[in-house]
Amino acid sequence: MTVAEALAAVTDELAGARMDPEPAMRAALATLSKLRAGTWIACLLGNDPRMLQIIAADGEVPQRAEYVEAMYPVGRAPTLSFTQSVIETGEPALVPQVSYEEFVAMQVPEAADHLKRKAIPTNHPIARIGFVVVAMRTRESPIGTLGLFDHQCDEPMTERDVTWLQAIADRVAVAVENAQMRVAAKSRLNRLGAVRSIALAMAGGRDLRLHLQVILDQAIVGLEVNAADVLVLDEADGMLRIVATAGFQATSVPEYRFPIHEALPGQILVGQADASPFAPGESTRRTLFAREGFRFRRALPLRSQGRLTGVIEVFSREQLQPDREWLDFLEVLASEAAVAIDRAGSLDRAEKNTPRAAAKSRIAPPELSRLEVQILGLVVEGFSNSAVAEKVHLSQHTIKFHVHRILQQAGVVNRTELARKATREGWL
Numbered sequence: 001m002t003v004a005e006a007l008a009a010v011t012d013e014l015a016g017a018r019m020d021p022e023p024a025m026r027a028a029l030a031t032l033s034k035l036r037a038g039t040w041i042a043c044l045l046g047n048d049p050r051m052l053q054i055i056a057a058d059g060e061v062p063q064r065a066e067y068v069e070a071m072y073p074v075g076r077a078p079t080l081s082f083t084q085s086v087i088e089t090g091e092p093a094l095v096p097q098v099s100y101e102e103f104v105a106m107q108v109p110e111a112a113d114h115l116k117r118k119a120i121p122t123n124h125p126i127a128r129i130g131f132v133v134v135a136m137r138t139r140e141s142p143i144g145t146l147g148l149f150d151h152q153c154d155e156p157m158t159e160r161d162v163t164w165l166q167a168i169a170d171r172v173a174v175a176v177e178n179a180q181m182r183v184a185a186k187s188r189l190n191r192l193g194a195v196r197s198i199a200l201a202m203a204g205g206r207d208l209r210l211h212l213q214v215i216l217d218q219a220i221v222g223l224e225v226n227a228a229d230v231l232v233l234d235e236a237d238g239m240l241r242i243v244a245t246a247g248f249q250a251t252s253v254p255e256y257r258f259p260i261h262e263a264l265p266g267q268i269l270v271g272q273a274d275a276s277p278f279a280p281g282e283s284t285r286r287t288l289f290a291r292e293g294f295r296f297r298r299a300l301p302l303r304s305q306g307r308l309t310g311v312i313e314v315f316s317r318e319q320l321q322p323d324r325e326w327l328d329f330l331e332v333l334a335s336e337a338a339v340a341i342d343r344a345g346s347l348d349r350a351e352k353n354t355p356r357a358a359a360k361s362r363i364a365p366p367e368l369s370r371l372e373v374q375i376l377g378l379v380v381e382g383f384s385n386s387a388v389a390e391k392v393h394l395s396q397h398t399i400k401f402h403v404h405r406i407l408q409q410a411g412v413v414n415r416t417e418l419a420r421k422a423t424r425e426g427w428l
Contacts (some may be wrong), residue, residue, distance in 0.1 A: 021179040022055065028172045029057035038151065039064045042136070043083045044144040045177065046321045052083065052144070063121035064151075071114050083145045090142065092166065093133040096156035103129045122151060130157040134166045136173035143180075144172055148386050184325070187222070188402075191329050194218035198336050208344035212244035215312075215337050219243070219246050220328055225314040227292065228252070230302075230337055232310040238319045240311060249292055256285060260308075293317045300334045312337050324376035365427040367410030377428050380419045 021044065029040045035236045037060050054063035054072045082093045098106070104115045120126060133147035146169040150157060190308040198214055216228040227247030231240040239257045289297075296316040302309045312334045322330075368376065371392065378388045389399045402413070422428055 020085070020183055021176050022053070024175050024179045025055050025172070026057065028175065029055060030059075032148075032168065033057040033059035034041065037419075039068060039146045039149040041068055041133075042144060042150065042172075043147075043284060045087070060333065061121055061123060067118075067121055070253050071111060082131075086135050086145045088135075088140050090135050092135070092162045093131075094159070094162055095131050096158065097128075097130040097153050099128055100126050106158075116217065120151070126151050128153045129181050132157050132161050132165055134169045135160060136169045136176070138170075138173045138177045143177055145169075146172060187325070191222045191325075193331075194329075195223045195332060195336075198333075204248055208340055209244055211340040211344075212337060213246065215333055215340070216244055216246035219312075219314055219330070219333050222333075223326060225316045225320070227294070227315040229313050230310060230341075232341055233308055233311070243310075253288065258285075260311075289315075296320045298322070298330065300330055302334055302337040302338035302341060307342075309338050309341045349356055366406070366411075366423065368406065368409065372402050372406055373428075375399065376406055376418075376422060379403065379406070380422050380428060382419075 022284050025044060029042060033040050034384060039056060039058045039061075042055045043053065043227075046053055052072070054069055056068040058064040060077055080164045085091075086093050095103075095106075104112050107226045129149060129151055130153040131147060131149040133145050135142040136144045136146050146165065148161070148165060195218075197218060198211075214232045218229065219225065219228040226246070227245070229242055229245040229248075232238055232243045234257075238260065240260060242253060242255060245253045292315070294315040294317060296319055297313060299311055299313045314330065320326075374392060375388055378391060383391070385396050385399045385403060388403075392399070407415075407418055408415065410418055410421055412421055
């Protein structure tokens with residue numbers, strides 16, 4: 001395979017394809033593995049420069065590629081001696097030919113242990129290995145490495161292999177960087193749209209739950225997470241309670257109440273974010289988190305005028321590597337949530353201080369008929385529409401009509417809020 005042939009093949013594969021970075025890298029490796037036998041390994045620098053994403057391809061023995069990727073699962077920080085050296089120095093690593101035992105001895109302890117415990121998949125015994133690793137560069141800045149590992153190694157690898165591999169690596173690097181820039185631009189655009197949607201929701205009404213729901217919906221899209229929630233601090237007892245959720249698989253999330261330190265252990269006084277999947281001291285929601293399959297959690301305190309008002313949390317079922325823009329956007333969402341909570345509290349306090357509110361400690365019950373009062377009592381006790389229908393000897397359709405009217409009269413949107421409000425205000 002000549003350099004020109006390899007460049008043409010890779011260019012044809014990537015030309016015009018508007019792929020994300022990982023698919024673009026996989027497409028390039030798949031093409032290269034058809035042109036030259038061996039295991040092709042790419043290491044991409046993550047948003048966190050300490051993290052590397054490992055992508056491999058092997059046209060002869062696909063299981064070898066799976067073997068390599070399994071050594072370094074997503075979310076871990078592999079310390080590959082060859083890769084780290086190439087990235088730091090920019091100089092290629094060339095090992096013309098060594099025995100398999102020598103190859104194992106050259107690895108970092110973690111990789112060497114893996115190689116000893118589980119042999120590399122192969123169609124024939126591996127006696128000797130040669131390899132070359134070069135930097136993938138854009139504007140002389142490395143974005144990762146590209147390496148070819150020859151398990152047959154009939155002839156030692158040479159500087160000529162370094163030359164043509166470097167030319168290919170630089171071409172692939174341009175395609176991957178372009179993909180990274182497209183993804184970043186799309187994320188920024190989505191996040192700008194999210195901020196605008198939140199602003200419109202805040203300007204359009206006073207419903208705190210609606211405002212928080214909009215913020216959480218935008219968090220899931222803009223941060224590419226699976227679920228999110230907002231916890232509000234009850235100043236009366238210093239406990240957090242969940243007031244809004246989005247993205248959970250469970251049809252309803254229990255209304256947990258727990259101390260601040262369980263949501264942000266050791267962080268709450270300094271206002272830092274907590275990134276642990278589970279708070280060390282928290283047992284209240286561990287079952288819920290395990291059932292949801294969360295592997296990543298990020299929590300940020302909500303503050304308004306220097307006062308703690310709650311916590312926003314986001315969850316993912318995959319390990320994430322947040323970059324600075326991701327963290328900045330989470331802080332924007334936290335700020336918006338804090339403003340919404342503070343604004344709702346200010347409005348409630350203002351209404352309570354009016355002469356009318358002072359004269360009335362409780363909200364007057366809605367104007368209900370005798371039958372509707374009976375239905376309300378059954379709803380508060382937790383009876384379904386069908387069960388209520390049996391008890392008052394009416395059709396479910398009629399009961400549904402009356403329940404809908406009671407909800408409207410009470411100014412609530414669901415049966416749970418109705419039951420809570422009726423109990424709190426003493427309507428029964």
